[in-house]
Amino acid sequence: MASKSKSRWADDEADAALEAQRKKEKEEKKRLKAEKARKLEAERKAREAAVAAAASTSQQAGDDPDRGPPTKRRRISPERDEPPQTSGATTTTDSSNLLRFEGGKFGRSRSVENYDKLNDIEEGAYGWVSRAKETATGKVVALKRLKMDPKDRSGVPVTGLREIQILKDCDHRNVVKLLEVVVGDDTNKVENIFLVLEFLEHDLKSILEDMPSPFLASEVKTLLHQLTSGLAYLHDHFILHRDLKTSNLLLNNRGRLKIADFGMARYVSDPPPANLTPLVVTLWYRAPELLLGETRYGPAIDMWSAGCVFGEMLTREPLLQGRNEVDQLTKIFELCGTPSDETWPNFRRLPNARRLKLPPRPTPSSVRAKFPLLTTAGASLLGSLLSLDPSRRPTAHEVLEHEYFQQDPRPKAEAMFPTFPSKAGQERRRRRETPEAPARGAQVSSGMDFGAVDFGGIFARREREERGGGFSLRMV
Numbered sequence: 001m002a003s004k005s006k007s008r009w010a011d012d013e014a015d016a017a018l019e020a021q022r023k024k025e026k027e028e029k030k031r032l033k034a035e036k037a038r039k040l041e042a043e044r045k046a047r048e049a050a051v052a053a054a055a056s057t058s059q060q061a062g063d064d065p066d067r068g069p070p071t072k073r074r075r076i077s078p079e080r081d082e083p084p085q086t087s088g089a090t091t092t093t094d095s096s097n098l099l100r101f102e103g104g105k106f107g108r109s110r111s112v113e114n115y116d117k118l119n120d121i122e123e124g125a126y127g128w129v130s131r132a133k134e135t136a137t138g139k140v141v142a143l144k145r146l147k148m149d150p151k152d153r154s155g156v157p158v159t160g161l162r163e164i165q166i167l168k169d170c171d172h173r174n175v176v177k178l179l180e181v182v183v184g185d186d187t188n189k190v191e192n193i194f195l196v197l198e199f200l201e202h203d204l205k206s207i208l209e210d211m212p213s214p215f216l217a218s219e220v221k222t223l224l225h226q227l228t229s230g231l232a233y234l235h236d237h238f239i240l241h242r243d244l245k246t247s248n249l250l251l252n253n254r255g256r257l258k259i260a261d262f263g264m265a266r267y268v269s270d271p272p273p274a275n276l277t278p279l280v281v282t283l284w285y286r287a288p289e290l291l292l293g294e295t296r297y298g299p300a301i302d303m304w305s306a307g308c309v310f311g312e313m314l315t316r317e318p319l320l321q322g323r324n325e326v327d328q329l330t331k332i333f334e335l336c337g338t339p340s341d342e343t344w345p346n347f348r349r350l351p352n353a354r355r356l357k358l359p360p361r362p363t364p365s366s367v368r369a370k371f372p373l374l375t376t377a378g379a380s381l382l383g384s385l386l387s388l389d390p391s392r393r394p395t396a397h398e399v400l401e402h403e404y405f406q407q408d409p410r411p412k413a414e415a416m417f418p419t420f421p422s423k424a425g426q427e428r429r430r431r432r433e434t435p436e437a438p439a440r441g442a443q444v445s446s447g448m449d450f451g452a453v454d455f456g457g458i459f460a461r462r463e464r465e466e467r468g469g470g471f472s473l474r475m476v
């Protein structure tokens with residue numbers, strides 16, 4: 001019995017110790033769990049605060065026209081810009097090629113359900129732009145669905161990421177404002193990502209097509225000045241637009257022009273890297289160095305496009321409407337003269353220029369003859385923007401200082417600008433007659449062998465056809 005009792009005591013003591021140990025461990029576990037929950041809650045709150053801060057920043061960026069420009073930034077997009085190789089080799093993902101975003105700037109996106117679609121503005125093969133109204137505020141905006149890469153539907157295309165990144169960074173009166181990025185119900189689908197942009201009633205292409213009489217000289221000056229101000233801002237911040245054309249220039253009913261569509265834009269270092277893709281910019285607005293295969297280019301390619309837009313504003317039709325790359329180059333040489341070692345030193349080093357056959361004597365520019373009504377200052381500005389040699393084109397800042405803007409008639413005040421009926425505000429459009437900017441990953445040249453093209457022969461033949469009419473055959 002004694003032994004039984006001893007043993008019972010012994011068991012009770014051991015049990016009690018075990019019980020105490022268990023209790024202690026349980027309490028410690030509970031404490032750790034509570035601490036973890038507290039930590040998680042604190043992290044969640046911090047995240048929410050960051051999202052709210054980011055949202056209010058982007059809201060302010062959308063609403064406050066006087067906010068200062070973003071600080072100049074280092075290039076954060078990858079150097080390599082060429083289309084991916086499709087040689088059949090297995091593609092490896094190199095993390096150094098991925099875009100990097102600054103942390104903490106992107107909050108959780110709201111739903112597209114916060115907007116009611118009013119009407120389609122533009123519908124293309126892969127994306128569309130609609131006019132929409134924010135349900136809560138009644139504010140009218142433009143909703144742009146992010147374009148998919150037709151060849152690769154596995155993720156957000158780099159062009160879309162760049163468009164969002166660059167628009168988020170920009171704050172200038174002549175650059176369209178990104179108000180927010182929203183998502184559809186199925187957030188797994190890339191085509192369910194939408195940019196909410198401030199709405200502008202017109203694009204310049206539609207206005208030029210529909211207006212009964214051309215812009216007055218004072219109006220052209222205002223528009224060109226605004227375009228160049230926007231470009232100066234972009235170039236100051238190391239951004240190349242790479243797809244300037246009249247359909248990408250928006251105009252509101254108060255005479256304000258804004259540069260839009262940053263789908264081809266990117267940050268570039270200064271000096272630019274040597275491996276950029278030359279397959280950028282819609283053909284009719286593409287600079288000659290790009291047509292000749294230049295891979296180290298800079299802001300001058302946008303200045304060439306600005307020259308094309310300037311000419312288009314004067315004549316109301318695109319200046320250089322090539323059918324393909326060779327024809328585009330032919331039209332450029334007809335208007336701007338053929339290149340020589342004097343007018344464009346070193347152009348022969350460009351990949352597509354090495355075997356070019358040019359007329360024995362370089363032909364002069366005929367910009368002046370094509371625009372007889374333009375003032376001397378205007379013709380000299382247009383001629384300089386359309387310099388074959390990119391280093392001879394003026395920078396955006398130099399254009400802003402040009403005497404063309406000082407001379408009478410002076411640029412018209414924006415408030416005095418005429419208003420036009422808004423197509424974007426009312427009706428659906430399907431408009432695809434202007435060639436598109438090249439898709440990423442396309443071949444650099446559309447199979448044309450520039451070396452096989454005898455420009456001397458083309459010019460000689462056209463000259464014969466025109467019976468000695470020089471190269472002004474398309475000039476009216």
Ligand code: ADP
Pocket residue numbers: 121122124127128129142144176197198199200201202203247248250260261262263424
């Ligand atoms: P995509 O990259 O699909 O060509 P864009 O950004 O160039 O798209 O827009 C296509 C057209 O949609 C423009 O030419 C313009 O008519 C219209 N659009 C684009 N953004 C706006 C906007 N913010 N406000 C009004 N219309 C717009």
